[in-house]
Amino acid sequence: MQRIRNSAWGLLDLLCAGAAGVRSGRPTATRRPLSSGQEPLKKTPLFDFHQSHGGKMVPFAGWSLPVQYRDSHLESHLHTRRHCSLFDVSHMLQTKIFGKDRVKLMESLVVSDIAELKPNQGTLTLFTNEEGGIIDDLIVTNTSDDYLYVVSNAGCREKDMALMQNKVSELKSAGCDVNLEVINNALIALQGPSAAQVLQAGVADDLRKLTFMTSAMMDVFGIPGCRVTRCGYTGEDGVEISVPAEKAIHLAEVLLENKEVKLAGLAARDSLRLEAGLCLYGNDIDEHTTPVEGSLSWTLGKRRRAAMDFPGAAIVIPQMKGRLARKRVGLTSTGAPIRQHSLIMNTEGAVIGWLLQSPWILSESGEHLSMLLGISHPLHTGEITSGCPSPCLKKNVAMGYVDGGYSKIGTPLLVEVRKKQQEAVVSKMPFVPTRYYTSK
């Protein structure tokens, strides 16, 4: 790739001009590092459990979490698809929203039809800003216990709290009845085809009635006050169990007594979710990505689209018609693994986004100048946002952003891996079929 030398200031101007052109003059906000490196890492209630089971602890979103245990990443990944695995997801933010105006509060922040949720039904949704950018992805469940149960990302904890808290204050001062409470429970995910069978041994409820994205309070292996939600982040059937913190280790030990269950860490979690085509916030979607660009239009509620009453709707809704400048797609390839920040080109080798049309933004070493200079930038068109070799498919799977004209399934493209171009093809997601326990 041709590289043109230029002065740093010229490059800076170009970066800013390019960003403004593509993003309609929105200010370039700093992409926040997931872990500040200043504060000590937070420990989940399962920290001692991880250590005693050989967990290799790493920093993730400000928390100390196991990247893997004694099994290899590959073994752990395949075990989840064949049996089931236990993941500690206690770092996620769990909140309850009370009050008779709780639905009004939630709908003022997210894109989905919250008022249409049946009792104990949940949905994946998105907090959006006034520009239509995704502030976070989250699951909102309409519990039959007079509150909404909300689970959002650990890395977005502070901004999510501020967002919800400010709206609570605003609505309260307008005379509304709404309150927010943080739940300090641990959260244990049990994921895989045998997850329900393993859990069934410890609960009185018939889990055949707990379908995908529904939730119930139950005693789990004698522990009262657990919320079991049939959902997950691996593409498999499975549950997430919100358990009082002081009982978390006991529950994990009991579950692990079953031979079906093994421990899995962040590494397996990442490759599993990628095979399932699911986004990692901060990697694949961020505040400069809209739900439509992120290929998450299905989260936009029907009523909300018609009313255009969610934050950023005036920008997001028109994107649903016509060609998009950037869209998240799945890519598959053989050969060297495609990784985050690999570049995407068309078959002529021409770069297909504003960044890539400007090769001088690449340094001699091939890195984006914006990164070298520590300038934050949105998820670029023409750039891979997540990628790994798929343990199940034995080829590379990845996702990234391309100009809408290149987003059709089957479109042949090139990806630059270690300065070499290799063939890739736009592919349907999920890459590995999901096996959620739906009622149909």
Ligand SMILES: *[C@@H]1O[C@H](CO)[C@@H](O)[C@H](O)[C@H]1NC(C)=O
């Ligand atoms: C939520 O569940 C309750 C039952 O707890 C039900 O009365 C209500 O209609 C459901 N929907 C909403 C938006 O509250």
